[in-house]
Amino acid sequence: xxxxxxxxxxxxxxxxxxxxxxxxxxxxxxxxxxxxxxxxxxxxxxxxxxxxxxxxxxxxxxxxxxxxxxxxxxxxxxxxxxxxxxxxxxxxxxxxxxxxxxxxx
Amino acid sequence: xxxxxxxxxxxxxxxxxxxxxxxxxxxxxxxxxxxxxxxxxxxxxxxxxxxxxxxxxxxxxxxxxxxxxxxxxxxxxxxxxxxxxxxxxxxxxxxxxxxxxxxxx
DNA sequence: CCCCCTTACTATCTTTTTTATAGTATCTAT
DNA sequence: ATAGATACTATAAAAAAGATAGTAAGGGGG
Numbered sequence: 230x231x232x233x234x235x236x237x238x239x240x241x242x243x244x245x246x247x248x249x250x251x252x253x254x255x256x257x258x259x260x261x262x263x264x265x266x267x268x269x270x271x272x273x274x275x276x277x278x279x280x281x282x283x284x285x286x287x288x289x290x291x292x293x294x295x296x297x298x299x300x301x302x303x304x305x306x307x308x309x310x311x312x313x314x315x316x317x318x319x320x321x322x323x324x325x326x327x328x329x330x331x332x333x334x
Numbered sequence: 335x336x337x338x339x340x341x342x343x344x345x346x347x348x349x350x351x352x353x354x355x356x357x358x359x360x361x362x363x364x365x366x367x368x369x370x371x372x373x374x375x376x377x378x379x380x381x382x383x384x385x386x387x388x389x390x391x392x393x394x395x396x397x398x399x400x401x402x403x404x405x406x407x408x409x410x411x412x413x414x415x416x417x418x419x420x421x422x423x424x425x426x427x428x429x430x431x432x433x434x435x436x437x438x439x
Numbered sequence: 440c441c442c443c444c445t446t447a448c449t450a451t452c453t454t455t456t457t458t459a460t461a462g463t464a465t466c467t468a469t
Numbered sequence: 470a471t472a473g474a475t476a477c478t479a480t481a482a483a484a485a486a487g488a489t490a491g492t493a494a495g496g497g498g499g
Contacts, residue, residue, distance in 0.1 A: 333348030
């Protein structure tokens with residue numbers, strides 16, 4: 230008899246899965262400065278494609294890290310804001326910033 | 335006239351690129367408890383394949399996060415240990431652990 | 440009216456990365 | 470002789486990521 234699919238996640242794995250990908254870190258970095266629109270994020274996050282940006286924002290929304298607000302103006306206006314959960318990620322980003330500037334060459 | 339390939343990396347991006355992937359976080363988690371062998375890591379890191387483990391360890395070695403020591407016994411024995419740079423990553427992992435246990439459900 | 444402009448995405452196709460799985464080398468022990 | 474342990478490689482299949490073009494919904498200019 231075999232255990233099937235028993236996955237015990239540690240807190241670090243949980244955090245990694247909620248975040249999703251490296252793009253999330255960079256989007257978080259931008260949103261710590263305040264609410265931003267899709268286009269602003271696209272310009273601020275070097276090298277991200279619209280698909281990656283959409284996918285990442287959707288993932289972050291599904292995991293309650295950001296909130297998406299749509300204003301049905303023309304042209305359409307969509308704003309992204311951090312939730313408390315997202316804000317709380319700040320300590321991690323801060324430590325990464327410190328480590329990155331110390332060891333990043 | 336176009337700028338080509340001018341990439342300005344922020345410290346967070348630097349940190350992310352040095353780390354490489356989510357597997358590195360989980361390997362780091364194990365190595366904070368002390369030196370470990372290939373097989374020990376394979377068993378400790380849920381779901382990693384030998385290829386992923388090898389690739390990740392090679393990447394970490396190339397980025398001076400771990401040191402690889404080979405003892406030419408039979409069977410072969412290979413040990414992985416964190417460098418100072420690797421040890422210093424502890425603060426980040428610690429914050430992720432806190433965040434993960436708070437928000438990870 | 441006709442055409443272009445903006446914003447925020449989708450759709451599609453290609454390329455890259457990841458994963459699963461089997462196999463290799465080396466020597467010991469039975 | 471054959472099985473076992475360790476630390477990987479190799480290869481093919483599957484999944485994810487990236488590049489690029491296109492769409493919808495009006496607004497404004499000529």
